Amino acid sequence: xxxxxxxxxxxxxxxxxxxxxxxxxxxxxxxxxxxxxxxxxxxxxxxxxxxxxxxxxxxxxxxxxxxxxxxxxxxxxxxxxxxxxxxxxxxxxxxxxxxxxxxxxxxxxxxxxxxxxxxxxxxxxxxxxxxxxxxxxxxxxxxxxxxxxxxxxxxxxxxxxxxxxxxxxxxxxxxxxxxxxxxxxxxxxxxxxxxxxxxxxxxxxxxxxxxxxxxxxxxxxxxxxxxxxxxxxxxxxxxxxxxxxxxxxxxxxxxxxxxxxxxxxxxxxxxxxxxxxxxxxxxxxxxxxxxxxxxxxxxxxxxxxxxxxxxxxxxxxxxxxxxxxxxxxxxxxxxxxxxxxxxxxxxxxxxxxxxxxxxxxxxxxxxxxxxxxxxxxxxxxxxxxxxxxxxxxxxxxxxxxxxxxxxxxxxxxxxxxxxxxxxxxxxxxxxxxxxxxxxxxxxxxxxxxxxxxxxxxxxxxxxxxxxxx
Amino acid sequence: xxxxxxxxxxxxxxxxxxxxxxxxxxxxxxxxxxxxxxxxxxxxxxxxxxxxxxxxxxxxxxxxxxxxxxxxxxxxxxxxxxxxxxxxxxxxxxxxxxxxxxxxxxxxxxxxxxxxxxxxxxxxxxxxxxxxxxxxxxxxxxxxxxxxxxxxxxxxxxxxxxxxxxxxxxxxxxxxxxxxxxxxxxxxxxxxxxxxxxxxxxxxxxxxxxxxxxxxxxxxxxxxxxxxxxxxxxxxxxxxxxxxxxxxxxxxxxxxxxxxxxxxxxx
Ligand SMILES: Nc1ncnc2c1ncn2[C@@H]1O[C@H](COP(=O)(O)OP(=O)(O)O)[C@@H](O)[C@H]1O
Ligand SMILES: [Mg+2]
Numbered sequence: 001x002x003x004x005x006x007x008x009x010x011x012x013x014x015x016x017x018x019x020x021x022x023x024x025x026x027x028x029x030x031x032x033x034x035x036x037x038x039x040x041x042x043x044x045x046x047x048x049x050x051x052x053x054x055x056x057x058x059x060x061x062x063x064x065x066x067x068x069x070x071x072x073x074x075x076x077x078x079x080x081x082x083x084x085x086x087x088x089x090x091x092x093x094x095x096x097x098x099x100x101x102x103x104x105x106x107x108x109x110x111x112x113x114x115x116x117x118x119x120x121x122x123x124x125x126x127x128x129x130x131x132x133x134x135x136x137x138x139x140x141x142x143x144x145x146x147x148x149x150x151x152x153x154x155x156x157x158x159x160x161x162x163x164x165x166x167x168x169x170x171x172x173x174x175x176x177x178x179x180x181x182x183x184x185x186x187x188x189x190x191x192x193x194x195x196x197x198x199x200x201x202x203x204x205x206x207x208x209x210x211x212x213x214x215x216x217x218x219x220x221x222x223x224x225x226x227x228x229x230x231x232x233x234x235x236x237x238x239x240x241x242x243x244x245x246x247x248x249x250x251x252x253x254x255x256x257x258x259x260x261x262x263x264x265x266x267x268x269x270x271x272x273x274x275x276x277x278x279x280x281x282x283x284x285x286x287x288x289x290x291x292x293x294x295x296x297x298x299x300x301x302x303x304x305x306x307x308x309x310x311x312x313x314x315x316x317x318x319x320x321x322x323x324x325x326x327x328x329x330x331x332x333x334x335x336x337x338x339x340x341x342x343x344x345x346x347x348x349x350x351x352x353x354x355x356x357x358x359x360x361x362x363x364x365x366x367x368x369x370x371x372x373x374x375x376x377x378x379x380x381x382x383x384x385x386x387x388x389x390x391x392x393x394x395x396x397x398x399x400x401x402x403x404x405x406x407x408x409x410x411x412x413x414x415x416x417x418x419x420x421x422x423x424x425x426x427x428x429x430x431x432x433x434x435x436x437x438x439x440x441x442x443x444x445x446x447x448x449x450x451x452x453x454x455x456x457x458x459x460x461x462x463x464x465x466x467x468x469x
Numbered sequence: 470x471x472x473x474x475x476x477x478x479x480x481x482x483x484x485x486x487x488x489x490x491x492x493x494x495x496x497x498x499x500x501x502x503x504x505x506x507x508x509x510x511x512x513x514x515x516x517x518x519x520x521x522x523x524x525x526x527x528x529x530x531x532x533x534x535x536x537x538x539x540x541x542x543x544x545x546x547x548x549x550x551x552x553x554x555x556x557x558x559x560x561x562x563x564x565x566x567x568x569x570x571x572x573x574x575x576x577x578x579x580x581x582x583x584x585x586x587x588x589x590x591x592x593x594x595x596x597x598x599x600x601x602x603x604x605x606x607x608x609x610x611x612x613x614x615x616x617x618x619x620x621x622x623x624x625x626x627x628x629x630x631x632x633x634x635x636x637x638x639x640x641x642x643x644x645x646x647x648x649x650x651x652x653x654x655x656x657x658x659x660x661x662x663x664x665x666x667x668x669x670x671x672x673x674x675x676x677x678x679x680x681x682x683x684x685x686x687x688x689x690x691x692x693x694x695x696x697x698x699x700x701x702x703x704x705x706x707x708x709x710x711x712x713x714x715x716x717x718x719x720x721x722x723x724x725x726x727x728x729x730x731x732x733x734x735x736x
Contacts, residue, residue, distance in 0.1 A: 416523065416524065418562060420517075420520075420522050420544060420560075421556065421559070421560035421562075422562070422570075422574075423543065423544040423545045423548070424520045424521075424544045424545075424547070424548055424553075424554055425548055425553075425570075425574040425640065426545050426549055426574045426575075426577040426578040426581070426640065427545055427573060427577050428543075428545050428577065431545075431573060435562065435570060435573060436562060438564070438565065439562055439563050439564025439565035439619070440564055441564070442563075442564030442565070443564065
């Protein structure tokens with residue numbers, strides 16, 4: 001991970017992440033999606049009947065559902081022009097030596113094995129549609145922690161998967177959740193037994209390699225009572241002139257007194273549509289924390305949400321979005337208070353530059369009966385120049401009186417006085433802008449583990465390079 | 470080798486209005502100059518123009534430093550050449566600690582100096598940086614925790630001024646302009662800051678001390694005093710001029726001008 005975030009979208013990205021291997025897959029379905037393709041994917045994977053039916057039912061829902069009538073412009077997305085399943089290899093590694101050479105090279109260039117040695121409890125690496133590597137350090141395995149691809153989990157732990165799969169985000173939730181439910185492949189499965197605290201992060205790395213490929217990973221995390229896990233994901237892709245689609249579904253169940261932290265640093269290339277549904281159920285006294293960084297992609301629509309199901313549940317969404325030229329980051333968070341005495345906090349920081357556009361879209365919903373709820377929303381936008389754009393769409397649905405709800409929003413521009421002050425001390429205009437931006441996101445960055453904080457800052461700095469006229 | 474900042478027949482406009490109306494001034498390393506003048510006479514405008522604020526348009530004249538035309542340089546290049554301005558109103562930069570900002574600034578300047586074929590300086594090591602920072606903070610009697618506060622955010626007036634001088638100390642300029650560094654300081658703070666400035670002053674450092682009042686000049690003693698009125702240097706003289714001003718006020722200068730009984734430095 002250490003190097004994985006270090007790039008400059010304009011120049012460095014192409015060199016560091018934008019490369020691709022030619023013909024690295026062993027099989028792919030033909031272009032487009034249909035029930036036949038859905039059946040083919042299920043057949044290739046040798047899945048149980050219930051999953052096959054689940055997929056087919058979901059495909060029916062996908063066909064019926066219309067595209068979202070709000071949010072970002074998705075007119076450039078052509079469902080018929082994508083490959084829905086691309087299998088990179090017949091083999092899967094438990095150590096790096098077993099990973100096919102080409103794939104291994106890619107991940108080595110991205111710094112993954114090195115990061116694993118240094119500071120991770122386990123790693124999952126997905127290349128196009130399939131997981132190509134997974135490992136979990138012995139001590140966690142002994143404690144009963146499971147960390148593998150969701151496909152593998154379906155084979156090895158069918159009962160747990162079946163119990164939770166699609167219960168947090170049903171296929172009917174939205175068109176893209178339905179599509180994912182129909183053609184999903186890969187993703188991480190994590191199970192943490194009661195009372196087990198996985199103190200160092202588990203990391204997944206998602207890579208799209210093939211042109212016009214869709215990636216539809218499906219992640220499921222179950223944290224049993226009193227447990228803790230911090231899961232971190234990173235994503236990159238080659239630079240292509242055609243569009244790719246990344247449409248994940250992430251379901252998380254946080255049981256009594258457990259805590260799950262999910263950190264996501266999305267760094268897709270500028271030809272990727274990133275349309276992701278992420279949701280967690282937090283039960284009694286449980287804590288769910290989303291830390292969502294959106295730096296790459298052409299269009300992102302992603303609003304990690306938390307359903308506060310029982311008393312004492314807490315939820316937090318920290319969202320950072322960076323929209324450079326041509327990018328639209330439509331991001332935010334949702335807190336749905338179902339039970340009384342629950343609390344939530346949503347903090348969003350967005351930065352827009354050039355023709356970049358960032359939108360905060362958020363929901364705080366307090367259901368009838370959920371009294372003594374506390375919720376705070378804060379969204380700050382920073383515009384780096386006159387053309388950049390930022391909007392906020394906060395929605396509050398409060399159906400209970402005895403609640404404490406706060407909302408604050410600010411929009412600021414990098415000021416000429418700030419720039420002059422900093423440049424008069426020797427910083428170039430680019431450096432000065434990067435310093436102002438790093439200060440702007442500091443309240444969120446300081447909550448990241450050290451390695452990620454440093455990387456995120458460096459990434460933002462590199463984003464600024466060559467960007468000021 | 471002494472370095473010289475030469476301002477020649479400088480005219481500066483803001484939003485089409487002329488504020489500096491022909492200023493000539495020469496400051497060399499090893500010298501302390503004071504500029505005094507009533508509010509609105511253009512003191513800050515002059516200092517901003519010397520560092521290259523983009524809103525301040527130089528319409529005529531020249532600014533040379535060490536023989537080079539400064540007006541073609543960006544503010545950061547001027548800083549790297551050895552010019553420094555302690556702001557009258559330092560700007561807040563939320564979320565950026567004083568220490569991390571200063572380290573960026575020190576390294577930016579080193580990088581540029583290396584590029585110009587000066588001494589090839591590497592990035593300052595964290596250990597060396599913090600050692601120097603601590604040393605300079607001691608000099609200015611600042612608590613070390615101050616370095617971890619966000620730049621100027623929530624600083625009192627006096628703290629801001631002290632932090633400006635700390636930055637000067639860390640960047641080590643050849644010519645430093647102090648724009649009303651004394652305002653907002655109580656008498657103790659004024660003494661500490663002045664002692665700090667005096668410690669930084671030497672044969673390789675020139676100072677241009679801008680002030681409304683005479684009080685800082687008792688501590689930081691100039692060899693040359695200039696009076697700026699309505700965008701022009703109306704009077705220049707030695708330290709005694711500051712005392713005369715203190716005694717008679719700025720109206721006295723205007724009267725003197727009326728009688729044209731004084732030497733006007735600008736032509
Ligand atoms: N950014 C600015 N925009 C418009 N007018 C300005 C600006 N800065 C200074 N001025 C004007 O220029 C004149 C000189 O101001 P200034 O240089 O700040 O004086 P001093 O520092 O001597 O008090 C004043 O009339 C002031 O209103
Ligand atoms: Mg002033």
